[in-house]
Amino acid sequence: MASIYDTAGLEALRVRNAVQPHRMKLFRNALFKKARGWDEALETLPENARTDFADTLRFESLELAERHDSEIDGASKLIFKTTDGHLIESVILRPKTGRTSLCISSQIGCACYCSFCATGKMGFTRNLTSDEILDQVTQASRLVKPEGRSIRNVVFMGMGEPLLNLAHLFEALEFLRAAPLFNYAGSRLMVSTVGIPQAMARFTEQHPEVQLALSLHSARQEVREKLMPQARTYTLDRLREELLNASQNGKVMIEYLMLAGVNDGEEDLLALEDYLRDIPVHINIIPFNEYAGCNLRGTPKAEMTGFSNRLKAAGFQTTLRYSLGADIAAACGQLVQHKKGF
Ligand code: SF4
Structure with a gap:
């Protein structure tokens, strides 16, 4: 069976059934731009081609196993099951701005x-294929369509480290960007990394138009090493070189999770200002969603606001984020982890 994300396979099918290119365009538009169901998409094809397309194509790579809707802020967590029985998560975010975003996974578990x-407590199982990455976007797009919404932004901030699944990440980005397919502008796509310098360099070179976010969380080497084991190999000094390189394509997003007594003190603030000085960045200050099994605590809101205001006063473009989906364990990996009994 050919996947609907296999462009060469789709073209072979088109030729075999003598489908005119403009009818094929209608079919692709129905699937990827208009978020129609596959039965509706098939109706855009000539009648004599429909059976062969239906029998040959695999329309879904993931099965939607569960959906959890927040009662407080419009976030929805989707649990998908892969064909080999693993669970992954995607989160639909419906902030008050009305711009619907989708947070997707790139791996099953994570090695970081x-x-x-x-997710980091689950260990690593395998990389997601590009089909599995893209299917999260297709299925979420269909889910929000009846609400009169479309997925405006896609962020790779779910389970896994996307830059450790570079080949499939690049395939998925190419499909998302392609004008005849999803046709996403690079500014609407964001890839978040813990900081893998050589992969950041390849990403910057091959996808300069796609936004990059660095999960920094501390500008103090010893603190960052405690939070993120990868930091022992990829030091802050090495990451700064890649940040400067990546920022030539536009501002890099800096993600800073606020953890009480860990990275929210005066020393942390000064180190952050010093580290990011003269690099074009946008800093996102993020509240921590506390969960059972993790003894870290989030910084109180007033202190977060103070930290954020100090960064602004120092000249940094800074946004204090709100936590969405706290009642549905919307932070990366929380619901799957709960289901697996970790
Ligand atoms: S934060 Fe991202 S990179 Fe770190 S363990 Fe979780 S999924 Fe992996």
Whole structure:
């Protein structure tokens, strides 16, 4: 069976059934731009081609196993099951701005073991294929369509480290960017990394238009090493070189999770200002979603606001984020981790 994300396979099918290119365009538009169901998409094809397309194509790579809707802020967590029986998560975010975003996973589990992350406690199972990455976007797009919404932004901030699944990440980004397919502008796509310098360099070179976010969380080497084991190999000094390189394509997002007594003190603030000085960045200050099994605590809101204001006063473009989906364990890996009994 050919996947709907296999462009060469789709073209072979088109030729075999003598489908005119404009009818094929209608079919692709129905699937990827208009978020129609596959039965509706098939109706855009000539009648004599429909059976062969239906029998040959695999329309879904993931099965939607569960959906959890927040009662407080419009976030929805989707649990997908892979064909080999693993669970992954995607989160639909419906902030008050009305711009619907989708946070997607790139791996099953993760090998980075960040101490604050539920996914990091699961260990690593395997990379997601590009089909599995893209299917999260297709299925979420269909889910929000009846609400009159579309997925405006796609962020790779779910389970896994996307830059450790570079080949499939690049395939997925190419499909998302391609004008005849999803046609996402690079500014609407964001890839978040813990900081893998050589992969950041390849990403910057091959996808300069796609936004990059660095999960920094501390500008003090010893603190960062405790939070993120990868920091022992990829030091802050080495990461700064890649940040400067990446920022030539536009501002890099800096993600800073606020953890009480860990990275929210005066010393941390000064180190952060010093580290990011003269690099074009946008700093996102993020509240921590506390969860059972993790003894880290979030910084109180007033202190977060103070930290954020100090960065602004120092000249940094800074946004204090709100936590969405706290009642549905929307932070990366929390719900799957709970289901697996970790
Ligand atoms: S924060 Fe990201 S990189 Fe770190 S363990 Fe979690 S999924 Fe992996």
